Structures are given as C-alpha cells and as structure tokens.
Amino acid sequence: MTRQISVEDRVPEKAPGPGPAPTGLRGHPWLTLFAVAIGVMMVTLDGTIVAVANPAIQQDLGASLADVQWITNGYLLALAVSLITAGKLGDRFGHRQTFLIGITGFAAASAAIGLSSSVELVIGCRVAQGLFGALLMPAALGLLRATFPAEKLNMAIGIWGMVIGASTAAGPIVGGLLVENVSWQSVFFINVPVGVVALAFGLFILLDHRADNAPRSFDLPGVVLLSAAMFSLVWALIKASDWGWGDPLTLVFLGVSLICFTAFAVWETKVAEPLIPLGLFRSLPLSAGTVLMVLMAFAFMGGLFFVTFYLQNVHGMSPVDSGLHLLPLTGMMIVGSPLAGAAITAVGPRIPLVAGMLATAVACFGMSRLTPGTATLTMSLWFALLGVGLAPVMVGATEVIVGNAPLELSGVAGGLQQAAMQVGGSLGTAVLGAVMARTVGNSFGDNWQAAQLPPLGAGQLDLAEKGVQVGIAPVPPGAPAQLAEAITKVAHDTFVSGMSAAFTVAGVVAVLAALVACFTRRGENAAAGAGAAHI
Secondary structure, three states: OEEEEOOOOOOOOOOOOOOOOOOOOOHHHHHHHHHHHHHHHHHHHHHHHHHHHHHHHHHHHHOOOHHHHHHHHHHHHHHHHHHHHHHHHHHHHHHHHHHHHHHHHHHHHHHHOOOOOOOOHHHHHHHHHHHHHHHHHHHHHHHHHHHHHHHHHHHHHHHOOOHHHHHHHHHHHHEEEEEEEEHHHHHHHHHHHHHHHHHHHHHOOOOOOOOOOOOOOOOHHHHHHHHHHHHHHHHHHHHHHHHOOOOHHHHHHHHHHHHHHHHHHHHHOOOOEEEEEEEHHHHHHHHHHHHHHHHHHHHHHHHHHHHHHHHHHOOOOOHHHHHHOHHHHHHHHHHHHHHHHHHHHHHHHHHHHOOOOOHHHHHHHHHOOOOOOOOOOHHHHHHHHHHHHHHHHHHHHHHHHHHHOOOOHHHHHHHHOOOOOOOOHHHHHHHHHHHHHHHHHHHHHHHHOOOOOOOHHHHHHHHHHHHHHOOOOOOOOOHHHHHHHHHHHHHHHHHHHHHHHHHHHHHHHHHHHHHHHHHHHHHHHHHHHOOOEOO
C-alpha cells in the first residue's frame, strides 16, 4: 500500500505542536534561533573563507591546480548530493540530533584539515565537511519550522538570512587576515571553538520536535538514485567549463543524471515511505519557490563569481580589500533580511519576492555596464541594490518552500531549499562561465590585432584567452612598460565585455524569476499548522 503525502488534504496538528513542550530555556524559540545561527554561521563562513586560503594551501602542500579545485569541488559535491537525504534523516530521527551531529562532525573535520600534511587529506576532510554540513543546514530550518509560530516564522528566517549574509561577508575578510597574519591552517581551526560553542548551546537549548506521523522507515534505493542523479548533474556543471558543453563526457553525465532522476521519480511513486513524496510538488507555491531559489542562485552566485575576479585582477585589490568592497552587497542583505521577514509577514511573500527579483535584475543590468575604470561609489551602488533585491528572495523563497511542506517533511523541505541553491549556483557559474568563454574567444584575438600587438601563435592565444577569462593580463616577463600597459588594456577590456554579457544573461534570468515569483504565496502549513498523510 502506497503512502503519499498530500498538501491539499490536511489534518490540523496538535497545538502548540508535536513533541515535548518547551520547558524553561529549552525549546525557547529565540534561543533556538540563536543556537542554530551559530552552527549555520560556521558552515557559511567556511564557504567563502576557504577560497582565500587556497593559494597558500597550494604553495605549502605543493598541490596542483586540479588538487586545489578538488578542495572546493569535493565539498560542493558532498554537500549537494547529501542535502535532501540529510533532511530526511532529520525528519526520521529528529532535527536536534542531526544538527548536533552535523556541528560535531564539521568542527572535527575542520580540525583534521588544519592538521593535514598532504593535499589528499585536505580534500578527504573537505568531503567530510560537506557531508556534515549537509546534516546541519536542513536541520536548522527544520528546527525553526517546528519551534516558531506561524506569525513569527518569517522574522526568524529573516534573522537566519541575516546570519548567512554576515558570515558570507566576513569570510574573505577574516580569511585574508588569518592567512596573512597567522597561517592557512588557522582558517580551519577557527571552526573548532565556534563548533564547541554551537554544540554547548544546542545541547542545553534545542528541543527535539517530531511530527506524530513522521516517517518510520528509510528509502535506501531512493537515496542511491537521488544521490547518483545529483552527483552526475553537479559534476557535469562543474566540469562543463573544462570539457565543453558538447563534449561526450559532459553529455554522458547529464544523460546519467536525467536517467537517475527519472528512475527516482518512478520509484518514489511505488515505495511505501518515499524519500521525497512527489505529492509535495502538487503545491504550486512550493514548486514555484524551488524554481525561484534555483534562478535566484543562478543570477547571484553565477554573477558574483566574476565580481571577485573583476575586483582582484582588474582593479588589483587584495582578497581583504575585495571583501570590503563587497560589504554594500552583504551589508544590505544583513540589514534587509529581517526587514524582509517583517514585510513578508505583513503582506505575504509574493510582492516582496517579485520586487526583490526585479531589483536584482536592475542591479545585474547595471553591473553589465561596469568598466575597468568604474569608480568605487558606482560599484557600491549596484552592489547595494543587488543586496536589497536578494534579501527578500532569500527569506521569502525559503519560507515558501519550508512553510508549504508538512511538518513531518520540514527536513526534506530544508534540504530541497539548500539543494536548489547549490544546483542554481553551480548552473549559474557553469552557464555564465560559458558565456564569458565564448565572448572572450570571439573578441580577444580581434582586440589584440586591433591594438597592433605582437602576433600570438595558436597555443599562445588559447593560453592567453584562459587567463583573460578570469581578468589576468598575459603580460610576458620583462615586457616594456608601454607594451605591458597595452596588453593589460586589451585583456581587461575583453574581460569586462565578457562580464557584461554574463551579467546581461543573469539579469534576464532574474526577470524570469520575478515572473515565477508571481505564483508564490504564504506557506499554507506554516499558517495553518497543518500537514497530513493519507493512505
């Protein structure tokens, strides 16, 4: 007999909610938010802080460029593949337990990285970080969903978004200071005291909430199929820039991903306790929120990927300086997230989401007009507008996804929200990277000739184009100042033209996301406190 979750047919949950009632400090909503925020801060800080440490790791451990890429890709793959399964573990065994295990494992893996003497150990521990981070993130949303009453859930998610924005902003700055003044190992060791504090608060504050009809079995074939599908998809997106979109390997991994997703969907209709009950997606707002999260991450993470190269390689800033220049973006996300939560509580998510994505689109189109000589004030205005636009989307789309899922599937919904961000970010980086590569490939040779620079052989041209794609000018050692200046101008002008094309595409995607946002509405289960299953 098939057990399917219906989001149309609902039975009211017990008030004030399933599980034991709060006693004293344990289970207090705002203290719960504080406890989960510390753990979330540790994971999001690590997401941006490591990029600053990669060059030092490469030099100290004698790592190759491929090794350094795996330090990032191993983490992203483990995180993306495990998020939904980790959310299901929280629904099955309790979000408090999975959150505490995630904190402990993440901090331990961080310490192991700091003690590693080879790049292989660093990569292996980064994979472990991704797995434990996947346990932590959906559990945090599941705890907020279960702890906060409907009228305060948006504000809680807004503060949760503020913490993510603050730690994301702090990553490059803290990382730069630690690498420059201590060591690259300190970038990872910093997670240990943060993890200890988060664990202590979690043990004393968090209360385990479980729905009466929480799943009692585990869909292992579903886990295998979904993991294979997510791995193949994200791996194809990561490697597409190196292999090419038409390369057989890229097409094979995309094909395997499609086959596994199809097999997963078929299997989920047959199993008694599915990993993701497909009835969830009968909720148009939940489906729209998931698509919106993918499109938002596409525009945001894909575009931001080039901004860091623009600031560091075109404007010549250090990682710390580039982090400071991005503070208008992250600062507006920090300020805007709780305000967005209050606005969404007052008027519902649709208007703030549409307005947020339109502001994001305007910011992307504005950043498509940046030049190598754009002043800091102009950059800051566009960065600030992007932060203003992203804040309501981060909060609203999260509430739409989690709030429209039954309580017993809040972990799966949290995993779905995080997975949508990971897929969207990977897709945006890959697609906009392809746009950059095509633009540079079509214009760099002509620009080089137009500047009457010394001719380049085919191999030299290809190597130079790869550098220009990240804003690096191919100035040969010992080149005269006048020649170096001419080469730098051609390289930077070409890079900016590619970045302009990439941001234009991101702006179009943001407009599309604004249209998708029209189909969202307030989380029905969060509002009604209901979720049911029928046999």
